[in-house]
Amino acid sequence: MERFIIVGGGQAAAFAAKTLRSEGFEGGITILSEEPYYPYERPPLSKAVLQGAADVHGTCLLTEEAAADLRIEITLGQRARSIDREQRVVHLETGEALQYDRLLIATGSRARRIDGHFANKSNVFYLRTLDDALALRAKLGSGKRLVSVGAGWIGLEVAATARKLGMEATVVELADRICGRSLPAEVGAALADLHRSHGTRICLGAGITAVSGADQVESLTLSSGETLPVDVVVVGVGAIPNDEIAREAGIETANGVLVDEFLRSSDPLIFAAGDVAAMRSGGGPPIRMETWANAQDQGVAAARNMLGRDVPYTPNTWFWSDQYDVNIQMIGNVQPAAGTALTRKGEGNGFTRFSVVDGRLVGAICFGCPRDMAIVRRLLSKGYVVTDDALATAPDLRKLL
Template sequence: MEHFVILGGGQAAATAARTLRDEGFGGSVTIVSEENRLPYERPPLSKAVLQGEADVAKVTLIPEEALVDLNLDLLRGHRAVALDRGGRKVILSSGRELSYDRLLIATGSRPRLIDGPLSGKSNVFYLRTFDDAERLRAAMAPGKTLLSVGAGWIGLEVAATARKLGLQAAVVEMAGRLCARCLPAEVGSALERIHRDHGTKIHLDTRITEVAGRDAVEAVTLSSGEVLPVDIVVIGIGAVPNVELARDAGLEIGNGVVVDPFLRTSDPHIFAAGDVAAMRDETGRSIRMESWANAQDQAAAAARNMMGENSAYSVNTWFWSDQYDLNLQMIGDCASDGGEVFLRQGEGGAFTRLCVAGGKLVGAICFDAPRDMAIVRRLLARGYSPAGDELQTAPDLRKLL
């Protein structure tokens, strides 16, 4: 009987395991997770979990009864420390060895650590695991001041949650706008206005030059000279894919574990999916996505290919973020370089920004316009080519379907 091993305890690992059973795989399946928890999803950590609206049961992807029903073997609190590719074995930190016929690396990513005077302070937090969220939530109380270092998704979502819980919030960012790596300037500016309107202090083009406090951060001095008293610091300066196991085993590493369109690594018996996987396209460029949708769809495709389906994966670029009462969604190529941009204004500051390149709709950002995203996804799937400016002027996008 074949034995498939999955390394990881998040969205990709859980989806792959369920897909194997849904697609009729009758062999044994073992999930190896470093955390001492059932597999769970991470997007709610910075929002519903931090707000106390969701407990661990609500974010669990495979409950105990499902493990039994699906005949899945979950090894909790176990870390894979080495791969014996020749013998097709995974060596665990306990010394136990697991033989595999196919292996899926779904080890995800970890927060990029900050160095310097903020490092090691008792009130400096990172947010990646459920335990991280519990510790941060325990420290948050109305009236306290939370500082987010980094204006990416984690930093902004945590700041928004802090304001909803009655804390003061500030964001310090070295770049000149919010989410500078993934949002066009005008969308970043719109997002900045939302945060400022909710009372969050935004400091752009700014560095922290001094940190006061011995064991805990008491205040920070900014490059502008302003001094901010703080009670809690959250670091959100990016993520690092967990490639060490694959790298030490001699697998090809780029911006993640390099996989082909079938999600195979440089070893045909080993696959990778989720935040850790960097898929090489036909141009030789490697694409690594950090999103719930890609982790789910990529893991499902990997599972089917582990079973021998041999179908190429098409990257799911759909992403969303909830901040305050704002829902922001994006998909496809949202840059305007070399293309056209059509803007649909909605009510109360909502808008949908649609990008056309080569005569086709290639991407969109729906800013507090979630209903538009469902239509945009259908238009993209159809390869929609606008005849004129109807993407901007049509009374209802549904008329274009």
């Protein structure tokens, strides 16, 4: 009997395993997960789980029962140590060795850490896993002071959740704007305003020059000289792909496992999907995404291609975030190097910002306008040609379809 092994037990792994079965694969499927939980999704960790509105079961993507029904073997709490490509074997840290016919690397990414000031401080948290979220949640509470270091999505979502819990929240960011890598400046400014309107302080251009406290951080000193007293620090300064197991096995990597459009690595029996996969396409630099939709869709596509279906993967660029009561979604290229933008006013402070390049719609951000996203998707898929400002001004966006 053929056996397919999936290293990593998150979003991409769960969808790959389920797809193998739904596509008719009858062989053995084993998921190797170093975490103690059945595959779960991470977006609720910085939102509902942190707020106490969802628990371990609320985030599960593949329960023990569902896995048993699908004859998917899941090994929890065991790290895959190495891959022997010649023998087609995965070695676990326990010493066990498992033979594979096809292998999927779905090891995700991990939080980038800041040592130095923050090393060995018990009130400094990173947020990647359910255990991280549960440990952080235990430290949150009304009246306490939280500092998010880094104004990326995780730092901002945690600050928003902390405010909902009645905490004081400050976001400290070295750059002069928030979400600088993912958002155009004016959308970043609108998001910063949203935070300020909810009482979160945003400190931009702020380095951390000193930290006081022995076991715990008691205060942070910023480059402005200001000192911030703090009860809980959350560091959200990006993620690093867990591609070491591939690199050490001689598989090509470059900030992720390099894959072709079929999600196949430089070894034709080994595929990669999710945060760890860096896909080469169209001659440009490899694209590696750290989003829920990409992990799911690449898991599905990789599974099909492990079965020899040869279906090219079309990147799913959709991303969302929830902060306070505002839903933010984006799709396509929202920060093209050149081009123009059209902004459509929504309800309250909401808006949808369309990116236009060479007279074509190439991407959009729906800020507090979730219903626009369904229309944007259809406009993008039909290659909407922009000849006027109707995207911004048409009374009904659907009429442009």
